[in-house]
Amino acid sequence: MGRGYIVEDSVEGYLSKMCEAGAGPVTGVLIGQSSGQRDFVVTATRTPQREESAGAAGSSLDKEWVTEHARQVSRMLPGGLSVLGVFIISDADPKDMLISLRQLVFAVENLISKDRLWAAADDDITDRIALHVNSKTRKAVCRSLDVRDPKSTAKPADWRYQSGVCSCWATVSCCLEVDLLLALPENRTSIESMEKCLKDGLKAWAHQVEDGVCLIDGKKLPADTELTAGQKRNVRQTFTAQLLLTPDGQRLADGAQQCGGSVSLRGAIHSRAYLHSNKPKVNLAEKLLKRDVVSTVAVRVQMLLEELLTEEEGKGNSKEKHWAEQLSLPRRVLCPVKGHGPVCVCDYQFSDEGLAEVTDRLKEMLDLDAAEQDLDTRQELAAEPADSSGPTEPSVETVQEPKRNTYTGVAMATAAALLATAASLLYLQDD
Amino acid sequence: MSDSSEPGTILRVRGPLEFKCQLDSTVGSHIQKVISRTFETLRSRVKSESLVFTVCDSPVVVWPNRGKQETLYASPEEITPNTLCKDLQQWIKTDEQESSSKKNAKSKSKKIPTASVINLHLMMEVTKPGPLPALTLNRTVQKHHFLRTTLPMDCVVHTTCNDTIGVACERLLEELLHQLCEMEKVSLQHMKGTTLQVPEPLHFLLPESKGLVTVVYPAGVPDSQLEAHRKELHQRFELPEDRPYFRRANVYRFPNETYRDGYLRNPHLAVTHPSLENGKLYLVQGIYSYHHYMQDRMDDNGWGCAYRSLQTICSWFQQQGYTERPVPTHKEIQQALVDVGDKQGSFVGSRQWIGSIEVQAVLNQLLSVTSKIMFVSQGSELASKGRELANHFITEGTPVMIGGGVLAHTILGVAWSETTGQIRYLILDPHYTGSEDLQVITDKGWCGWKGPDFWDQTAYYNLCLPQRPKTI
Numbered sequence: 064m065g066r067g068y069i070v071e072d073s074v075e076g077y078l079s080k081m082c083e084a085g086a087g088p089v090t091g092v093l094i095g096q097s098s099g100q101r102d103f104v105v106t107a108t109r110t111p112q113r114e115e116s117a118g119a120a121g122s123s124l125d126k127e128w129v130t131e132h133a134r135q136v137s138r139m140l141p142g143g144l145s146v147l148g149v150f151i152i153s154d155a156d157p158k159d160m161l162i163s164l165r166q167l168v169f170a171v172e173n174l175i176s177k178d179r180l181w182a183a184a185d186d187d188i189t190d191r192i193a194l195h196v197n198s199k200t201r202k203a204v205c206r207s208l209d210v211r212d213p214k215s216t217a218k219p220a221d222w223r224y225q226s227g228v229c230s231c232w233a234t235v236s237c238c239l240e241v242d243l244l245l246a247l248p249e250n251r252t253s254i255e256s257m258e259k260c261l262k263d264g265l266k267a268w269a270h271q272v273e274d275g276v277c278l279i280d281g282k283k284l285p286a287d288t289e290l291t292a293g294q295k296r297n298v299r300q301t302f303t304a305q306l307l308l309t310p311d312g313q314r315l316a317d318g319a320q321q322c323g324g325s326v327s328l329r330g331a332i333h334s335r336a337y338l339h340s341n342k343p344k345v346n347l348a349e350k351l352l353k354r355d356v357v358s359t360v361a362v363r364v365q366m367l368l369e370e371l372l373t374e375e376e377g378k379g380n381s382k383e384k385h386w387a388e389q390l391s392l393p394r395r396v397l398c399p400v401k402g403h404g405p406v407c408v409c410d411y412q413f414s415d416e417g418l419a420e421v422t423d424r425l426k427e428m429l430d431l432d433a434a435e436q437d438l439d440t441r442q443e444l445a446a447e448p449a450d451s452s453g454p455t456e457p458s459v460e461t462v463q464e465p466k467r468n469t470y471t472g473v474a475m476a477t478a479a480a481l482l483a484t485a486a487s488l489l490y491l492q493d494d
Numbered sequence: 495m496s497d498s499s500e501p502g503t504i505l506r507v508r509g510p511l512e513f514k515c516q517l518d519s520t521v522g523s524h525i526q527k528v529i530s531r532t533f534e535t536l537r538s539r540v541k542s543e544s545l546v547f548t549v550c551d552s553p554v555v556v557w558p559n560r561g562k563q564e565t566l567y568a569s570p571e572e573i574t575p576n577t578l579c580k581d582l583q584q585w586i587k588t589d590e591q592e593s594s595s596k597k598n599a600k601s602k603s604k605k606i607p608t609a610s611v612i613n614l615h616l617m618m619e620v621t622k623p624g625p626l627p628a629l630t631l632n633r634t635v636q637k638h639h640f641l642r643t644t645l646p647m648d649c650v651v652h653t654t655c656n657d658t659i660g661v662a663c664e665r666l667l668e669e670l671l672h673q674l675c676e677m678e679k680v681s682l683q684h685m686k687g688t689t690l691q692v693p694e695p696l697h698f699l700l701p702e703s704k705g706l707v708t709v710v711y712p713a714g715v716p717d718s719q720l721e722a723h724r725k726e727l728h729q730r731f732e733l734p735e736d737r738p739y740f741r742r743a744n745v746y747r748f749p750n751e752t753y754r755d756g757y758l759r760n761p762h763l764a765v766t767h768p769s770l771e772n773g774k775l776y777l778v779q780g781i782y783s784y785h786h787y788m789q790d791r792m793d794d795n796g797w798g799c800a801y802r803s804l805q806t807i808c809s810w811f812q813q814q815g816y817t818e819r820p821v822p823t824h825k826e827i828q829q830a831l832v833d834v835g836d837k838q839g840s841f842v843g844s845r846q847w848i849g850s851i852e853v854q855a856v857l858n859q860l861l862s863v864t865s866k867i868m869f870v871s872q873g874s875e876l877a878s879k880g881r882e883l884a885n886h887f888i889t890e891g892t893p894v895m896i897g898g899g900v901l902a903h904t905i906l907g908v909a910w911s912e913t914t915g916q917i918r919y920l921i922l923d924p925h926y927t928g929s930e931d932l933q934v935i936t937d938k939g940w941c942g943w944k945g946p947d948f949w950d951q952t953a954y955y956n957l958c959l960p961q962r963p964k965t966i
Contacts, residue, residue: 237621238621238622238623238624238625238626239620239621239622240620240621240622240626241620241629244514246640246642247633247635249637252633252635257633275617275620276548276555276617278555278569281566281569281571282553282569282570283548283553283554283555283569284553285553304621305619305621306619306620306621307546307548307555307617307618307619307620308617308618308619308620309509309510309615309616309617309618310510310511310512310644311510317642317643317644317692318641318642318643318689318690319517319639319640319641319642319688319689319690320639320640320642321637321638321639321640322516322637322638322639322640323635323636323637324633324634324635324636324637324638325516325632325633325634325636325638325640326631326632326633327631327632328629328630328631329629329630329632330626330627330628330629330630331622331624331625331626331627331628331629332629333624333625360629363629364631367631384635384636385634385635385636386634386635386636387632387633387634387635387636388632388633388634389630389631389632390630390631390632390633391628391629391630391631392628392629392630392631394628394629441625442624442625443624443625443628444625444626444627444628445628446628446629446630
């Protein structure tokens with residue numbers, strides 16, 4: 064018995080449009096939510112053109128490029144949304160495309176799950192979509208692959224369009240404080256060492272989050288309670304979550320250790336997850352929200368480290384014995400997907416970037432046309448500008464503003480006074 | 495403190511608090527300053543509004559630092575600061591246990607009602623209404639020592655039937671703050687260089703209604719090195735200085751904490767005691783384990799009864815804190831006798847019986863415990879030993895091994911009337927070969943009261959009366 068995918072109407076239009084373009088095969092990813100009974104495909108986005116190969120041999124599929132795009136896309140998805148699979152639009156026979164699709168599906172899955180800090184759960188759905196659309200006939204042939212087993216056969220799956228798939232999806236969200244202090248090993252205070260340190264620290268923190276108690280709208284509910292029970296149907300609901308944590312003594316090493324330095328991660332993040340409207344349960348809300356909490360922090364740290372690693376050469380800090388630096392992590396900016404109910408995608412805005420860069424990335428990665436005023440910047444405050452009198456260590460450097468390199472390699476412009484804008488938007492919020 | 499007819503509710507909150515600090519130098523005074531500062535930070539955390547108590551096995555969550563007027567004090571909403579502690583029970587889900595509930599029901603109906611315990615977990619809420627300051631990463635490069643450990647907070651508050659949650663939580667908070675201060679003291683006192691001994695809170699039940707007292711000990715330091723601390727505690731609580739109350743073995747076992755080693759504790763508490771005209775009960779004090787035939791996969795049926803009685807006695811000394819040595823096996827008992835020259839080497843591994851004299855010798859050899867021997871030339875004389883046995887249970891309160899004829903038993907107490915001379919003996923029988931089923935053991939009299947006719951009237955008996963070492 065194959066899986067059944069319920070697909071937002073707009074996806075049909077989107078895929079059709081690309082059939083018309085007809086310039087060789089088009090690849091892309093499918094985004095949505097899997098549940099025990101059904102899977103919902105909410106949107107699709109094509110793989111962006113690679114600059115160097117624009118107009119060149121577009122007929123061969125660039126596996127690395129497709130998977131890297133998928134990885135970037137998955138970073139822009141709040142909880143409850145994930146990359147569900149890959150599509151290829153071409154005029155070739157679906158059977159011929161199957162090998163390519165299979166390769167892409169597995170490669171995408173492996174890359175995305177590599178950096179995950181949370182463990183897979185037993186009730187996670189491991190089927191992914193391999194969709195082929197014939198550019199001449201517009202016919203969509205959908206198959207599903209079980210990514211746990213590289214040798215599994217592609218099973219036929221149902222692909223059905225429907226309107227308003229996510230119009231009544233529920234949203235669970237919270238604002239959460241992070242406070243991690245980690246020791247850097249002696250004589251190894253490089254970025255790579257900091258990266259390993261942060262990864263271990265975040266992993267331990269992720270366990271704490273996983274084991275934490277989750278309250279929904281102030282209540283601790285049994286896991287299999289229906290979240291939307293007793294509510295009117297076809298009403299969009301929002302829930303506020305609270306997370307209670309306890310330090311897990313077993314996992315982190317006890318005692319005294321000699322260190323070369325320390326790394327701390329402090330501040331707050333906004334986390335949210337979307338839930339399908341087919342009687343979602345409390346344990347699903349808890350699972351998806353907790354995963355988003357962990358992902359959003361991990362992704363930002365990764366982004367910062369990626370930036371630091373590319374500009375490490377420029378630093379002369381390693382000559383000094385004692386120094387300190389404060390780096391701000393990018394803030395989460397949300398963007399509603401028009402016609403998709405409450406569903407938003409997100410991006411991370413570094414403090415030296417403007418909202419224009421965000422809309423550019425949304426267009427490039429998710430093929431989303433958004434204007435700056437559409438963006439929701441109220442959920443997280445932008446970082447404050449550097450204050451050299453801040454930390455009390457003997458020799459303090461001023462705040463570093465890592466330059467953000469976009470996906471296509473275009474250097475970012477330095478920020479305008481976006482902080483003022485963000486602050487004024489804050490005071491205008493109506494709740 | 496508590497009315498014995500209304501035992502009240504004990505609220506116990508436990509949870510780890512993370513202790514982290516950076517030491518820029520290893521100078522003693524600097525270390526002390528940093529440690530104190532870190533404890534101060536932890537005390538602020540305990541006073542913060544993010545502190546949460548969750549009631550185990552229930553949906554109840556309390557924010558004890560939130561203003562009493564606020565409706566956000568607890569979840570579910572029905573719970574307010576004015577809710578009575580005992581009313582919390584209705585929210586707690588209790589498991590159904592099959593066979594053990596029968597035993598518990600039987601023993602509960604015969605025991606004095608004990609206070610019920612509500613367990614709470616200490617947690618921190620990390621969510622807050624936003625927006626909040628953005629995420630920043632701070633990196634410092636500077637050689638230092640990084641000290642990290644987890645403090646196992648464990649606070650207890652005894653409430654009566656009229657106490658509200660508001661009052662109880664306030665007291666729990668006070669206890670938490672006080673415990674952090676105690677932990678700070680203990681940490682600083684026992685610190686060696688940059689090594690921190692984890693301060694561990696333990697609860698002790700003191701006699702004469704002094705109730706539960708919490709003491710913080712450094713985890714890695716053995717009892718033998720903490721005598722000065724114990725002495726100070728004995729003086730503070732006006733306890734006699736000849737018997738231990740504050741050794742780790744004396745830690746209070748909460749009603750819901752079961753023993754994991756499989757032995758029954760104090761089965762005599764489930765037995766109905768006789769009432770003699772003008773008679774009084776003189777029973778063993780403290781806790782012992784019931785050792786009997788066939789336990790520990792050792793088939794000693796027919797020869798091991800005195801060994802088992804000796805094991806019961808050793809278990810008493812261990813659980814009262816007089817020794818850390820675990821209960822000896824048959825072989826270890828035999829080896830001890832060889833070591834003191836009482837038996838030949840071939841004794842070890844044999845199935846030879848032992849008597850009271852051997853019991854006395856082993857207690858001396860393995861536990862440094864001395865014992866008095868009482869000799870009775872015929873069993874009928876035991877009826878006249880009421881006063882001596884009563885005195886033994888009053889002053890020493892240790893289980894007594896009695897051997898004679900072909901049998902050995904353990905005497906756990908006597909019921910004796912000074913005026914009529916009537917006497918009964920509370921016997922723990924090591925000849926039982928079944929499983930640790932309290933119902934069977936008490937129903938069938940394997941632990942039970944016997945009259946003077948229980949003894950072989952013509953045989954002679956030796957009793958070994960172990961004496962408590964005068965130590966704390």
